[in-house]
Amino acid sequence: MTKNSDGSVTSAFPMPAIHRRDLLALGAGGLLAASGVGSARAQTKPAPPPPAKPTGQVVVGLSQEPTAFNPLMPGIEVDETVWMQIFNTLWVADPQGNLIPDLAVEIPSEANGGISEGGLAWKVKLRDGVTWHDGTPFTAEDVKYTLELIVAPGFKSRTRVGHALVKDIKVTGPREISWRMEKAYAPYLALLSNTYIVPKHILEKAADPNTAPFNGAPVGTGPFKWGTRTPGDNIQLVANEKFHGKGPYLERAVLKYVPDRTALYAQFRTGQVDLIIGTGIPANFYAEAVKLPGRKVVKIPSASLEILMPNLEHPVLKEKAVRQALYASINKQAIIDIIYYGLHIPTESFAPQESWAYNPNLPKQTYDLALANKILDDAGWKRSGSGTRMKNGVPLEFAVSTTTGAALREQCQQLMMQDWAQVGVKMTINNMPAAVIWGEFYTRSKFDSLIVGTAFRTVIDPDPAHRFGSDAIPAKSGAGANQMQWQNAEADKLMKAGQETFDQAKRKEIYFKLQELVREELPILPIYQYAPVEGYKEGLIGYEPNVNARQNTWNMGSWYWAR
Amino acid sequence: MSLEPTLDALPIRAEGFWNGRGMRRFRRHKLAVFGAVTIILMTLACVIGPWLLPYSDTFIDIRQRFAPPFAGSHVLGTDPLGRDVLARLLMAGRISLAVGFCAMVLAMGIGIAVGVAAGFYEGVIGAALMRFVDAMLCFPTIFLLLAISALIQPSVPSIVMLIAMTSWMEVARVVEAQIRSLRTREFAQAAVAMGSSNMRIMVRELLPNAIAPIVVAATLNVAHAILAESYISFLGYGIQPPTPSWGNMLENAQSYLTSAPWLAIIPGAAITLAVTSFNFVGDGLRDALDPRMDLP
């Protein structure tokens, strides 16, 4: 945790400074939190054995509604709660970041011959004895169909990143498939861990896979089968007793949608929902929630980062010194400890701290208004009569935008505004509804700066090329997701090298360097890495937070109730 | 909730010969006076109040967050950033009352223009205008507010426009009905005979004679606009921080309902008081200006 010495700062800038005493009072949640991390698995007693046949039900509370059920079509994170139960991928990532075979029998690598010719030829052996929910056996044809459907013209697939490089897909046996890649692309392994395999025998019969009945009543190979859906309220899944893996031990799983996070928490408190996952328990209820009897409440790791994203084509923000001064005058500690009740983890990197590629040696940001003033003075920004700095007739002024109605972010903005005003920076707030802000305003880089929660990796692979590459600027090339419009030749070189090698030690070195570069250049101003709060009823066994899964229902097949 | 036009203009019909019409008038008069006095007091408090307070509405003192009311130097407590709720309430009042007033002026402008034109030009123009009015009234107000709020960037002027765009129709109907009946009257016919221009007849002859219902509608419209602002804020499309408004003070109140209920109760009470007062005044005016008047 970033420590700032309070004394001197307090006297100079009385308002936002935090006294240690207050920190103790207010940060109590944070302390509890620290002890709470990972306690999900630290069961005091050895867990009782799972039931012989699926019994009981679990009600999972979600603050967004899953609505997309074809796992290859556009969806948001919450839709994965359903996909994970109905479908399987070739392999999944465990909490430590290891890939575990699921529909495949082993992870292809250069060592086992699955990947050869420097990453251009791939071969995957598939598991035997897997059946679709309707009883049809699962074969390599399904995998081939899935990979081809993703790039089929006219099919509304969610993403073709990586898949577009695949060609010459060959079924070399009922349980074996091979293909070639147009170029070596290491992140494809990670992408496949998020590519759900769909049944050929059902979808190929549909006139148009975009509107197939399958999309409203999916059939997969996963631990749970599609049950019923009450739109706007809940989805019920039932146990697939023929599941090829561990479990399922629950007879039924209900995914309950409660549109408001406060209301969702209230229902968790009263026991109407057994778990809250995803967006989780609101920060302001954390301290209260950990004291709830019969409930386990845990801070879970998440790969998402909260950042201030500057537009590097903005006349003021394009200057590195300005970004450094702004960064030095963000009171991260106040933001995290007070606005977010000590939940989140300050970070300097674009990579999540759980990743093998995370560089822990980056310089720590400190809240230092004197330093910020000095940087701006040195860079030639002079204070004008109104208190706002000027340089060559340009005032040091910009807007920070975020989604309307995000109350805690709004509090953050107002705190930043007050801090930055003290170093002669005039910040305005320009918030918009989600559908507007994340539209062209964001994707075509029409903003000054944004507060956004996002990730800079490819599924679980550390490769951030689509976020940082100079060929990935949507406003310029119509591709990628480099909305801050960062262009840096050295970064480009590093990211290209990182994609081409499968050697983790070499890649680690590359991404360490990239993180140093990003920390120095500040194309993004990292504020914190998310540590949302999830909670579950005591007696639920098997729940295990996984930073490498999109949702913590990733292993719901092996959940059960202690009796 | 009086967001819907059908509710804003309640016909109060009952007239009796044995009644205490005087009584009724007197009582309505009392309520109207109460409303007017409350409005004046609230306005004064919002205009002058912030200067008398030791705290500014934007002064963040994070160590003092969530101070309950009547406990310390913050009379009405503090909000999640430690800002003084009373200071914010008064500053928010300025904004909310101003939004209410401006939205009313704009809505009346549009409504009167459309109503006069539709009432005066019978035939195609009038019918087309009134069908447009009818079509706009087919949208339940909140649905329309939400749909239009997608169009705009939330700021004080755009919220004013948004509210006006969803509340001018009833005014147009009232004015159209008045003008249509007035234009057949002798004085209007005389003006036509004298060769006055259409514009002159509309503005000089007809409009002044329709002023009573317009004044009543205007008063009720302010009440409507203040309410509408709070609804938009509650649904997440309201005026943006750091500018406070009564509506956006309530925006996140739901999540602090258990821990800091005053954050929800105080601004809500202010809205209710203001809206009730305007409604009392509107009701009283309706009686005073034209007891027979029967709004649709």
Added chain:
Amino acid sequence: MSGFLLQRLMQAILLLFIVSMIGFAILHLAPGGPMSQFAEGGDMTQADLDRIAEQLGLNRPLPVQYAEWLWRMLSGDWGRSYRDQQPVLHIIAGHLGPTLELMVSSTLLAMLIGAWIGIIGAVKRYSLFDSIATIGTMIALSIPTFWFGLVVIYVFSVGLGWLPSGNRFTIGDGSFLNRLHHLVGPCIVLALVSTAVWSRYMRSSMLDVINQDFVRTARAKGVPERRILMTHVLRNALLPMITITGLHVPSLLSGALVTETVFTWPGMGRLFLDSISYRDYPVVMGILMFTAVMVLLGSLLADLLYGVADPRIARSGR
């Protein structure tokens, strides 16, 4: 009669047409779009976003999109949701039940209480009860519904623990009593305004009748006051009240949206709010058209019943 109906029908179709144009224009001219929900997370690239937008037909000129939408609508196809690919009518039907449940139950409650307050207020005009009722109804008309909902939750759910704080029923229960228990809070909140409206109309309607000749005649004949009230006044006063129910539809729909939001009630209002925030154009258009039809039906019903209740009313004017 049939001529009147035909005329109203033609008018309604014209209005729906204008409504659809206004709605379509508002939605599609707004900045942002359905792709926004996918962009924030950062794992979809611009190429993917653009491709999907094109596949959804969002890049075509607006008049073309409108014409196509209208053409499909006329042939009974309301389109499919961008979010879950389901037919729009199917989705609306799925959310209609909870909303109707709320609207009907609160209207019934409001009729009962509102009529009672109105009758007493009219009979004992200018009494203390009447004064309190007059002031109370005005306040009820001025309270923001959502705020009243929050207060109800604070008092009855958080404070007293008598009522659930939201939802339509407990998952796994869903018995009639359980549903009723969940309905109480939102029903009271939504009924507040209607009650005020009903009592005000009822009072004035009663006063209208009380002063009519036949009532005075009856009174002069010495018919007991109570019987006058029950047989003559009440019946005649209630008839025009029916029309209010029809005219009250838009207000109920708006109120339902807000109430559903506060009480996490899975109805049409919630659906509209969600669909608008995701820019799910087909669903939003579908709901706008659907509510417009409900509003028009309500006012037609009001007109018809008004004619039935009082045949002297000429069917001109409106």
